[in-house]
Amino acid sequence: MSLINAENVTFEYIRRDKDGAVEGINRAVDEVEIAVEKGDFIAILGHNGSGKSTLAKHFNALLHPVEGTVFVNGYDTREEDRLWDIRQTVGMVFQNPDNQIIGTVVEEDVAFGPENMGVRSREIWERVVQSLKSVDMYEYRKKSPQRLSGGQKQRVAIAGVLAMKPECIVLDEPTAMLDPQGRREIMSAVTELNRKEGITVILITHYMEEVLNANKVFVMDKGRIAMQGTPRQIFKHADELKEIGLTVPVAALFAGELRKRGVDIPDDILTTEELVKEICRSLRII
Ligand code: ADP
Ligand code: MG
Numbered sequence: 001m002s003l004i005n006a007e008n009v010t011f012e013y014i015r016r017d018k019d020g021a022v023e024g025i026n027r028a029v030d031e032v033e034i035a036v037e038k039g040d041f042i043a044i045l046g047h048n049g050s051g052k053s054t055l056a057k058h059f060n061a062l063l064h065p066v067e068g069t070v071f072v073n074g075y076d077t078r079e080e081d082r083l084w085d086i087r088q089t090v091g092m093v094f095q096n097p098d099n100q101i102i103g104t105v106v107e108e109d110v111a112f113g114p115e116n117m118g119v120r121s122r123e124i125w126e127r128v129v130q131s132l133k134s135v136d137m138y139e140y141r142k143k144s145p146q147r148l149s150g151g152q153k154q155r156v157a158i159a160g161v162l163a164m165k166p167e168c169i170v171l172d173e174p175t176a177m178l179d180p181q182g183r184r185e186i187m188s189a190v191t192e193l194n195r196k197e198g199i200t201v202i203l204i205t206h207y208m209e210e211v212l213n214a215n216k217v218f219v220m221d222k223g224r225i226a227m228q229g230t231p232r233q234i235f236k237h238a239d240e241l242k243e244i245g246l247t248v249p250v251a252a253l254f255a256g257e258l259r260k261r262g263v264d265i266p267d268d269i270l271t272t273e274e275l276v277k278e279i280c281r282s283l284r285i286i
Contacts, residue, residue, distance in 0.1 A: 001073070001074050002035040002036055002037055002071070003036050003037060003038050003040075003072070003073060003089075003167060003168055003200055004034070004035070004036035004059055004070070004071070004072055004090065004168065004202075005034075005035050005036075005069075005070070005071040006032055006033060006034040006035075006055070006058065006059075006068070006069075006070050007033060007068050007069050007070075007071070008031050008032075008033060008067065008068035008069075009029055009031070009032045009033075009034075009055070009058060009065040009067070009068040009069070009070060010027065010029055010030055010031055010032075010065055010066055010067040010068055011027075011028050011029040011051075011054055011055075011058065011063060011065055011066055011223075012025050012026060012027050012028065012066050013025070013026040013028055013054075014026075027223055028051045028054040028223050029051045029054050029055050029058070029065070029223045030051070030222070030223035030224045031067075031068070031224065032051075032055060032068075032220075032223075032224065032225055033225065034055075034218060034225070036059075036168065036200060036202060037200075038167065038198075038200055039194075039198055039200055040200050040201070040202075040215060040216060041191075041194045041200075041201045041203070041213060041214045041215050041216075042200075042201065042202045042203070042214060042215075042216050042217075042218065043202075043203050043204075043205060043210065043211035043214035043216070043217045043218070043231075044056070044202065044203070044204045044205075044217075044218050044220060045205060045206065045208070045211055045217055045218070045219045045220070045234075045246065046206065046219060046220030046221060046244075046246075047206060047221075047244065047245035047246060048206070050220040050221050050222065050223065050244075051220050051222070051223040051224075052172070052173075052204045052220055053172050053173075053204070054223075055220070056092070056170050056172050056202070056204055057092075058070045058077065059072070059090050059092075059168075059170050059202065060072070060077075060086055060087050060089075060090040060091070060092055060170065061077040061078075061083055061086045061087065062092070064077060064078050072085075072086045072089055072090055073085070073086075073089055073167075088117070088164060088165070088166065089166060089167050089168060090166060090167070090168045090169075090170060091161035091162070091164055091166035091168070091169045091170070092161070092169070092170050092171075092172065093154075093157055093158055093161055093169060093170070093171040093172065093174050094157075094172050094173075094174075095172060095173045095174065095176045095177055096177055097150060097153035097154040097156070097157045097177070098153065100157040100160065101145045101153060101156060101157055101160070103145065104144060104145070104146075105141075105142060105143070105144060105145075106132070106137065106140050106141050106142070106143050106144075106145055106148075106156055107128050107132065107141040107142065109145055109156060109160055110127075110128045110131055110132060110141075110156065110159045110160045110163050111124050111125070111127075111128050111163065112160065113160055113161070113163050113164040114127050114128075114163050114164060117164060124163075127162075127163045127165065128141070128159075128163055129141075130162075131159040131160070131162040131163040132156075132159050134159070134162060134189075134192070134193060134196075134197060135155040135156075135158050135159050135162070135189045135193075136155070136189065137152060137155045137156055137159060140152065140156075149181075149182060150177060150178045150179065150182045151178050151179075151181060151182025151183070151184075151185035151186060152182075152185070154174055154175070154178060154182065154185075154186055155185060155186065155189055158171075158174075158186075158189060158190070158193075162193070162199075166199070167199070167200055168199065168200035168201070168202065169190075169193070169199060169200075169201055169202070170202040170204070171186075171190065171201070171202070171203050171204065172204045173204055173205055173206070174186050174190075174203075175187070175205070175207065175210065183207070183210075187210055187213070190203060191213045194213075206246070208235070208246070208247060208248055208249045209249050211231055211234075212231050212249065212270055212271065214231060215230065216228065216229070216230065217229060217230065217231055217234045219234060219241070219244070219246070221244040221245075226240075226244055227240070227241075231270060232268040232270060233268075235248045235249060235252040235268070235270060236252075236267050236268055238252065238253060238256050249270060249271075250272075251269055251270060251271050251272045251274065251275040252269050252270055254269075254275060255267075255269035255275055255278070258279070263279075263282055264282050265278045265279070265282055266278060
């Protein structure tokens with residue numbers, strides 16, 4: 001059984017005028033099929049308005065499909081009496097850390113989720129320590145979140161979700177408001193959570209470089225899944241990605257341009273290291 005199974009999921013926002021009459025229907029998610037297995041690192045890529053956030057909100061029952069079904073651990077997200085289990089299984093992290101942090105001290109903020117769940121106080125503090133350590137923020141536990149950088153705040157927000165012991169975390173453009181340093185911090189924290197602690201990750205982003213660690217990438221366009229595969233499979237298709245408003249990582253782009261100019265280089269280059277190695281090989285430098 002998959003951890004999350006989205007079967008033929010369609011969602012529509014209904015626009016109404018001031019009298020409540022239907023003005024128009026906006027199909028934000030259109031017949032999406034996604035299976036998320038335990039331990040996956042899934043990336044969902046797409047330009048603005050392609051339906052990523054709408055889809056993400058289906059994974060922990062913040063939205064329900066108008067057609068199709070979402071199953072979390074086998075439970076239909078429409079089952080009201082499973083809502084608690086579903087929300088505990090799949091935690092959400094959003095774009096703006098300021099909207100997610102409520103405590104005035106880091107450790108209190110992280111404790112808030114498990115407290116609300118009725119976890120015993122001794123266990124709460126064990127979870128707080130462990131969660132802060134796993135995002136490398138333990139030494140800031142007594143600090144005020146207000147005094148932290150964007151990347152640090154976002155790591156505290158992630159710790160707050162981890163303290164609820166989810167099996168899966170969905171991060172909806174968690175780095176969008178961060179500087180490059182903050183982005184790197186979040187990406188390494190998320191990658192570690194997946195690799196070392198086995199937490200299933202669904203990362204939503206429009207930064208190409210952030211999907212390189214994923215084992216499966218889904219590319220969304222106009223509410224549909226336009227492409228899916230490993231990062232290597234996806235980034236071979238630079239021209240199709242460009243058509244739907246996306247670019248490929250700079251190393252892949254460069255490799256593609258060199259190939260067009262007749263340089264003998266593989267078509268599935270992802271990183272700068274690979275690119276340099278292949279150029280050297282091609283030029284017989286090494
Ligand atoms: P993304 O996260 O990829 O930017 P969204 O899921 O936010 O995409 O939006 C998908 C589509 O749904 C867009 O056309 C957007 O304008 C529309 N949309 C998003 N939220 C709402 C809403 N609350 N009411 C009406 N339309 C919405
Ligand atoms: Mg969004």
